[in-house]
Ligand SMILES: Nc1nc2c(ncn2[C@@H]2O[C@H](COP(=O)(O)OP(=O)(O)O)[C@@H](O)[C@H]2O)c(=O)[nH]1
């Protein structure tokens with residue numbers, strides 16, 4: 001991953017997030033809509049504990065719309081509030097307000113009984129690298145964002161961003177470690193670019209992705225690369241070679257440059273040029 005996660009780092013991260021958790025009313029957990037389970041931290045439930053939480057299926061714009069609906073239903077059944085968001089355009093982000101109100105209904109009621117009138121809500125964003133935490137925070141804060149600075153009783157270094165008059169958002173997200181032990185999850189994260197390509201075999205990775213696309217998004221694949229032949233029986237590596245040939249990825253001597261082809265396909269996938277694709281279903 002972008003950061004090397006050692007047990008020591010994980011312990012430190014856990015500690016830092018636990019400290020910040022004490023300061024907030026609600027946690028916004030970002031996951032990648034294309035792989036909502038694989039992009040979750042494996043210990044998220046234990047880390048967040050009983051603190052109210054909203055799951056944001058981010059990058060919903062480049063995930064399969066019908067799959068987004070299935071995932072929202074999945075989280076609804078688990079009684080975990082979830083919304084689908086595109087942090088680049090801001091689409092879906094307006095649902096956050098309603099979900100927070102529902103998740104914090106009890107707190108508001110308690111405050112009201114105690115005669116506390118201010119409905120200020122403090123929140124923090126957590127998620128694994130590359131799910132879009134910074135984009136989400138920027139989008140949420142918009143131009144009206146104002147660093148509210150240090151406040152009494154809060155550690156000096158903490159910066160809060162005031163949004164929509166009633167939210168205080170911790171300006172630095174909690175960066176959690178991904179699922180390393182789960183090979184299939186790690187592979188899906190790698191497809192999306194969440195693991196540095198330098199440390200993996202891109203041709204093997206791309207071959208695996210092509211097999212997934214062959215079985216689940218064959219029309220998208222055929223259309224993108226003008227594959228008119230029957231590809232149902234081609235292996236991932238055969239597909240890679242075929243696409244390389246079609247795209248003119250040739251090395252001197254006439255052989256197909258499968259390394260270049262793999263980078264091209266991965267780039268196409270990551271930029272959603274093959275289509276809106278979800279890598280796992282509930
Ligand atoms: N299509 C799309 N891309 C996004 C979205 N949110 C973030 N990104 C992109 O994902 C990449 C990682 O985003 P970033 O905010 O840096 O992630 P962080 O590491 O969690 O802070 C960047 O290239 C963003 O432009 C989104 O909702 N839709």
Ligand SMILES: [Mg+2]
Pocket residue numbers: 133134135
């Ligand atoms: Mg960031």
